[in-house]
Amino acid sequence: MSDLLRLATAGSVDDGKSTLVGRLLYDTKSVLADQLDAVHRASVDKGLSTPDLSLLVDGLRSEREQGITIDVAYRYFATPRRTFVLADTPGHVQYTRNTVTGASTAQLAILLVDARKGVVEQTRRHAAVLALLGVPRLVLAVNKIDLVDYDHGTFEVIAKEFATHAGNLGYAADAVLAVPVSALVGDNVVEHSERTPWYTGPTLLEHLETVPAQEDPHAAPFRFPVQYVIRPRTPEHPDYRGYAGQIAAGTVRPGDEVVVLPSGARTRVTRVDTPDGELTEAAAGASVTLLLADDLDISRGDLIAAGIDRPEVTDEIDATLAWLADKPLRAGARVLVKHGARTVQAIVGELRTRFDEQQLSTVDGPESLELNEIGQVTLRTSEPVPVDDYRTHGRTGAFLVIDPADGTTLAAGLVGAPLPVLERD
Known part of the structure; x- marks a missing residue:
């Protein structure tokens, strides 16, 4: 099990x-003493008898009120069993792009619903975006269960409705867990609650600590975007030619057959080098330098991949875009596509469909x-891209669309990802 979970x-x-x-x-005792003191003081000032824990997260409220945009807040906490990186995204409808940003690297997402309201339009919208991004696991936190008197029937109705919706979006039953919680008083967040004897599943934290964090890196085909070509040309290394970067997927060993795209x-x-010496094997996430048997013309932006199950090399990319810019995207626009370490010119061809967030359908x-x-x-690119x-390959199936005029990011792109909708117009 990985000791890091991104959620x-x-x-x-x-x-x-x-x-x-x-x-x-x-x-989880992940709060500094001065932060906790400030929360206690603010809670007393508000006339509360218990600390308002939302203040630990909403400490930047004054900045919001001053008109400063806060997109996604990343928070870190740990238990003896695992370390967590949590992307906290805004809940407003207009911040769909922030959900895209926060969930883009998540291995699990926690969707909150109010037990009094159940699954609402925004719940369905967020679930659809999470499915689009390929977030593999969902937790439905049915919050404020104390405000419905810890009613089992209410929880069951909400859990079943969401399970059906998640199933329609492609989630397997064992990839979705519903938990009745009261964040205010702590029911089933870290400790099991005696007020929900009918719930026999794990607490929220127990699930976060034990859920598989990632697939076996050995199972994925090898992917290695070349970041740098290293040729020191020193007396000690007159013929050294290495290709440095971070392994995006799979594993590599000396002797492996690869293809350069x-x-x-x-x-x-022939060799897998690191600053600390040679390796007999390196897996996804490792930064290494590869030495190859043949002297090939390889440059920054090329992709070294497994010889079998190799990527498609194409100059026409069918993709889903999450548009992040104020100016609209129209067919014929000239843009840059940044895929890994490679940036190429591209023209926007056909706009095939748009996701209607209100109806959860496509136009x-x-x-x-x-x-x-x-x-x-x-997107039609000026040169072939692997x-x-x-x-199936999140790192090498994602790219950015960039404005060639000023270098700003216009969109996040997902190669071949279908829009997760339940019906069509």
Whole structure:
């Protein structure tokens, strides 16, 4: 089991997300003493008898009131069993792009609902975006269970409705867990609650500590975007030629047969170097330098991949874009596509569909994509790019769309990812 879990939170406004995150930080003793003192003082000033744990998360409220945009807050906490990186995203409808940003690297997402309201439109919207991004596991935190008198029937109705919705989005039953919680008083967040004897599953923290964090890195095909070509040209290393970068997927060993893309040249790995010496094996996430058997023309931006199950090399990318810019996207626009370490020119071809967030359906042939909208498009690149399907290779199936005029990021792109909708217009 990995000792690091990346997770994201999502939910509607006032569902208690800040209190839940504050509860996790508080109960795992991940709060500095001066922060806790400040929360106690502020809670007393508000006339509260117990600390308002949402203040641990909403400490930047004054900055919000001053008009400063806060996109995604990353929070860190740990238990003896695991370390967590939590992306806390805003709950407002207009911040869909923030959900995309926060969930893009998440291995699990916690969706909050108010037990009094159940699954609402924003719950369905967030679940659809999480499914689009390929977040593998969901937790439905049915919060404020104390405000419905810890009613088992209410929880069951909400859990079953969400399970059906998640199933329609492609989630397997064992990838979704519903937990009845009260973030305010701590029911089933860290400790089991005596007030919900009918709930026999794990607490929220128990689930976070034990859920598998990632797939076996040995199972994924090898992917290695080249960041630097190293040629020291020193008397000690007159013929050294290495290719440095971080392994995006899979594993590599000396002797492995690989293909260099987009050229298609095949060769063999002879050495895996690090600053601390040679390795007999390196897996996803490791930064290494590869030495190859043949002297090939390889440069920054090329992809070294497993000889079998290799990426597709194409100059026409069908992808889903989450549009993040104020100016709309229209067919014919000239952009840059940044995929790994490679940046190429591209023209936006057809805008095929747009995700209608209100109806959770798709609209065919839209004229444009506006800020925060998600749609499927075709991009024609100036040179071939090796890409994977995002659903099976997240790192090499994702890319950025950049404005060639000023270098700003316009969109996050997912190769081949279908829009997760339940019906069509």
